[in-house]
Amino acid sequence: MTRTSESSTVEEPQTTPSTRPDANESPGRKIWAISLAVLAAIVAVIPLVTENNYYFDVVIGILLLAAGGSAWNLLGGYTGQISLGHAGFFGLGGYVSVLLFTQHGVTPWIGIPVGGLVAGLVGLLIGGLTLRLRGPFFVLATIAFAQVLLILAINLDDLTGGSPGVSVPFKAGVANMVFDNRGSYVWLIGGFLVVVFGLTAWIETHRLGSQARAVRESRDAAESLGINSTSVKLQMTATSSALTGIVGGLSAYYIAFIDPSSSFGIGRSIDFVLVAIIGGMGTVWGPILGAILIQLLHNELSGALGSSGAGLYLVVYGVLMIVVVLFFPKGIVGGLDIVRRRIRTNREGRARV
Amino acid sequence: MVLLQVLVSGLLLGGVYSLVSVGLTVVFGVVRISNFAHGAFVMLGMYSAYWAHELFALDPYVAAVVIVPLFFLLGMGVYQLAFRHTIGKDPLVQIFVSVGLLVALENLALFLFGADFRTVRTFAGQTAQLGPVNLPVGLLIAFVVSLAVALALMALIQRTKLGRATRAVTQDRVAATLMGVSTHRMYSVAFGISIACTGLAGSLLMPIKAVYPTVGTQFTLVAFVIVVLGGMGSVSGALIGGLVVGLVESLAGYYVSPAYQQLAYFVVFIIVLLARPQGLFGSAVAAEIGEEA
Amino acid sequence: MFEVRDVTKRFGGLTAVSDASLMVDSGEIVGVIGPNGAGKSTLFSVIAGVLRPDEGVVLDGEKVLTGLRPYRMARAGVARTFQTPRPFGALTVRENMVAAAHTVHRSTADAHAWAAECLERIGLTELAEVAASTLPLGMRKRLEVGRALATKPRLLLLDEVLGGLNPNEIDTMVALIRELRQSGMAICMVEHAMAIIMSLCDRIYVIDHGVVISTGTPQEVSSDQQVIDAYLGGSV
Numbered sequence: 001m002t003r004t005s006e007s008s009t010v011e012e013p014q015t016t017p018s019t020r021p022d023a024n025e026s027p028g029r030k031i032w033a034i035s036l037a038v039l040a041a042i043v044a045v046i047p048l049v050t051e052n053n054y055y056f057d058v059v060i061g062i063l064l065l066a067a068g069g070s071a072w073n074l075l076g077g078y079t080g081q082i083s084l085g086h087a088g089f090f091g092l093g094g095y096v097s098v099l100l101f102t103q104h105g106v107t108p109w110i111g112i113p114v115g116g117l118v119a120g121l122v123g124l125l126i127g128g129l130t131l132r133l134r135g136p137f138f139v140l141a142t143i144a145f146a147q148v149l150l151i152l153a154i155n156l157d158d159l160t161g162g163s164p165g166v167s168v169p170f171k172a173g174v175a176n177m178v179f180d181n182r183g184s185y186v187w188l189i190g191g192f193l194v195v196v197f198g199l200t201a202w203i204e205t206h207r208l209g210s211q212a213r214a215v216r217e218s219r220d221a222a223e224s225l226g227i228n229s230t231s232v233k234l235q236m237t238a239t240s241s242a243l244t245g246i247v248g249g250l251s252a253y254y255i256a257f258i259d260p261s262s263s264f265g266i267g268r269s270i271d272f273v274l275v276a277i278i279g280g281m282g283t284v285w286g287p288i289l290g291a292i293l294i295q296l297l298h299n300e301l302s303g304a305l306g307s308s309g310a311g312l313y314l315v316v317y318g319v320l321m322i323v324v325v326l327f328f329p330k331g332i333v334g335g336l337d338i339v340r341r342r343i344r345t346n347r348e349g350r351a352r353v
Numbered sequence: 354m355v356l357l358q359v360l361v362s363g364l365l366l367g368g369v370y371s372l373v374s375v376g377l378t379v380v381f382g383v384v385r386i387s388n389f390a391h392g393a394f395v396m397l398g399m400y401s402a403y404w405a406h407e408l409f410a411l412d413p414y415v416a417a418v419v420i421v422p423l424f425f426l427l428g429m430g431v432y433q434l435a436f437r438h439t440i441g442k443d444p445l446v447q448i449f450v451s452v453g454l455l456v457a458l459e460n461l462a463l464f465l466f467g468a469d470f471r472t473v474r475t476f477a478g479q480t481a482q483l484g485p486v487n488l489p490v491g492l493l494i495a496f497v498v499s500l501a502v503a504l505a506l507m508a509l510i511q512r513t514k515l516g517r518a519t520r521a522v523t524q525d526r527v528a529a530t531l532m533g534v535s536t537h538r539m540y541s542v543a544f545g546i547s548i549a550c551t552g553l554a555g556s557l558l559m560p561i562k563a564v565y566p567t568v569g570t571q572f573t574l575v576a577f578v579i580v581v582l583g584g585m586g587s588v589s590g591a592l593i594g595g596l597v598v599g600l601v602e603s604l605a606g607y608y609v610s611p612a613y614q615q616l617a618y619f620v621v622f623i624i625v626l627l628a629r630p631q632g633l634f635g636s637a638v639a640a641e642i643g644e645e646a
Numbered sequence: 647m648f649e650v651r652d653v654t655k656r657f658g659g660l661t662a663v664s665d666a667s668l669m670v671d672s673g674e675i676v677g678v679i680g681p682n683g684a685g686k687s688t689l690f691s692v693i694a695g696v697l698r699p700d701e702g703v704v705l706d707g708e709k710v711l712t713g714l715r716p717y718r719m720a721r722a723g724v725a726r727t728f729q730t731p732r733p734f735g736a737l738t739v740r741e742n743m744v745a746a747a748h749t750v751h752r753s754t755a756d757a758h759a760w761a762a763e764c765l766e767r768i769g770l771t772e773l774a775e776v777a778a779s780t781l782p783l784g785m786r787k788r789l790e791v792g793r794a795l796a797t798k799p800r801l802l803l804l805d806e807v808l809g810g811l812n813p814n815e816i817d818t819m820v821a822l823i824r825e826l827r828q829s830g831m832a833i834c835m836v837e838h839a840m841a842i843i844m845s846l847c848d849r850i851y852v853i854d855h856g857v858v859i860s861t862g863t864p865q866e867v868s869s870d871q872q873v874i875d876a877y878l879g880g881s882v
Binding site: 080082084129130132133135136137139140141143144147148151152154155266270274277312314315317318319320321322325326329 | 449578619
Binding site: 205206207210211213214216217218220221222223224225226227228229282 | 694696715716717720721725726728732733734735736737741742744745746748749750752754757793794796797
């Protein structure tokens with residue numbers, strides 16, 4: 001942890017003040033601006049075109065999964081640090097924001113960001129401790145971290161209410177983040193997803209993302225090129241865990257309830273990993289596309305199988321995960337890329353004829 | 354006297370842990386495949402023993418005679434179907450495949466058997482008295498069997514052609530291939546042995562522990578803890594590591610609080626990973642766990 | 647002027663480098679030769695900050711660089727290539743270069759512009775959008791050098807960048823190295839191809855069993871009886 005303080009403030013080597021081209025020329029910026037606008041428009045319009053609560057539930061399910069998957073993706077997809085303990089950050093953010101409200105009357109508009117901050121700081125601590133661990137050992141350490149929090153949340157029942165969980169009192173009002181109309185939650189959580197999306201796109205196209213991917217591919221080579229892998233990993237860990245904490249807070253206020261096993265359980269961690277893998281790890285759109293697919297699949301399967309199918313859709317997910325990892329390592333985004341490239345070569349081929 | 358009881362209980366519990374871990378040692382320690390679904394197979398083993406008892410009135414110990422060979426085949430099948438395709442790829446692929454397997458198996462069990470805790474009552478549920486110490490018969494049997502299995506595996510790895518070939522493949526895959534050792538055959542046998550061990554562990558655990566779909570998670574974690582603690586790939590290390598973890602859990606349960614019993618081995622695990630990654634007995638694995646700097 | 651002064655590095659009982667000293671001036675190509683296991687790689691690792699020497703110092707003029715971690719070494723102007731290239735495989739050639747360029751350019755636009763310039767210099771512009779993992783060995787080695795260049799080093803450590811290349815690729819690489827010398831870079835290279843080393847380097851250090859046994863111009867070194875006995879005598 002001592003390294004963090006020095007890392008971000010390290011002196012940069014002198015850069016020759018170059019003839020800076022128009023800042024807008026920075027590659028892909030326009031594409032991301034358009035994508036961001038499209039996503040924001042979709043989120044803005046949904047509550048205007050329907051009032052059906054069932055649709056709202058589905059959409060909000062997608063939004064929460066997409067935001068959580070995107071947050072995980074910053075660390076797992078871009079930096080190559082595979083965490084199966086993000087439930088820990090999710091639960092921390094949720095519990096901090098809910099307990100601040102139920103025990104101290106702090107409005108969730110403050111409580112949720114505070115929850116994110118706590119999750120981010122804990123992430124920084126865990127990240128610092130586990131930095132040296134590679135592959136399966138890092139995974140194990142993150143699982144152990146979430147399990148420790150799970151055990152604590154169950155047993156510190158004076159503070160957390162123990163296994164039964166805590167309900168968020170229903171006092172309608174914007175200040176309490178309790179809305180009569182579920183469409184408002186679409187705007188709230190969708191708005192947050194837009195922020196996460198924008199942040200991911202920004203990181204992807206800027207220095208941090210470039211360096212993170214270099215560290216992911218080869219830590220030694222990255223260090224030899226002047227990249228401080230410790231600092232890069234910690235920055236990504238802190239961002240990822242803080243965003244996940246906020247997702248936890250939003251989720252708790254949306255369902256107006258929080259309990260240890262659904263917050264800290266390994267299933268929660270796996271959900272985020274799943275949408276990122278299926279959509280495409282290390283891509284901006286991946287977790288969002290993955291979340292749409294997973295949520296719709298979930299609804300279809302539970303519709304088709306009824307209550308007897310409880311759990312069966314997760315069997316399908318598990319198998320899906322194996323198949324995607326083995327045969328479509330870049331997920332949906334990778335698949336779309338191949339299709340796009342094929343269309344382009346076809347078109348060029350025709351143009352040449 | 355109470356302390357003696359706590360120590361004995363801890364050792365017996367550790368024997369069970371050793372049994373679960375020895376199987377993981379074979380694939381993770383020796384062959385370096387990270388199988389996060391290891392505990393899920395223990396869960397399957399327990400359900401197998403449970404249903405053998407419910408449907409055919411077989412004692413779990415008798416059922417093991419059938420379950421173990423079946424699980425050996427199951428392990429080879431799982432290797433050929435899934436893990437075979439992960440060899441030589443990014444290690445993350447293997448992690449994700451095993452996590453996918455874990456999700457699928459746990460939820461298959463949930464779908465088929467529900468979330469209920471299920472137990473089997475046999476003679477193994479009784480407790481023997483040895484002086485002032487209580488000895489749960491089921492735990493005692495599990496302890497003895499795991500000792501025997503560990504010794505047998507040690508002999509298998511050290512003495513037989515198969516064991517030597519497996520070690521050769523692990524040390525240098527390319528050279529081994531050149532020498533005509535088929536990597537995939539070795540690995541699938543190793544996987545078979547590993548899963549056979551989980552089948553045995555499940556059968557031995559069923560008389561003393563309730564089964565439910567997610568029971569495996571704790572075994573997966575404990576097993577990885579022990580394999581690392583034992584210095585990766587050493588069967589004797591896993592055996593002793595299992596006993597140590599059992600003791601730690603038992604002592605923590607007595608001196609701290611039963612509620613935090615499980616916290617104890619996570620603490621041990623984290624300390625081992627961070628402070629002494631070469632484990633208690635090994636030495637050359639530090640570089641593998643941590644990065645070189 | 648970069649200098650290694652009296653460096654000793656031991657691994658347990660084995661002394662890999664013993665009391666070695668070496669100097670590289672800007673605009674100079676210095677060759678380090680010696681039999682396999684002579685300690686060349688260890689010496690490189692010490693300069694690059696991967697290994698901390700047991701004794702001795704690494705200097706940039708008056709500034710002490712000893713013990714800096716690799717990324718700080720790189721920021722201090724020391725870049726190195728790996729004997730076995732380590733491209734960022736899943737990234738494109740351009741992204742490889744951009745990641746390195748970001749060490750000297752915080753702004754994205756500047757980093758991209760500088761990366762494009764370096765790509766042009768190593769002649770990989772045509773392959774900029776190709777995944778680095780798909781490059782053949784010769785191109786990988788060029789990318790390796792290009793990435794190091796993108797960090798704007800003053801000292802460039804080249805670890806067998808000619809090994810495994812075909813004659814054409816060797817010509818291209820040698821021309822690139824000469825060009826870099828022209829631009830005032832200090833270059834230190836470990837190489838096995840004697841003929842090329844002799845024609846390319848301004849000065850040569852011969853290492854055997856961790857000890858610098860001879861140093862001087864290629865002519866001086868190749869006529870040194872000690873060198874002929876210890877190294878050239880047998881194999882060349």
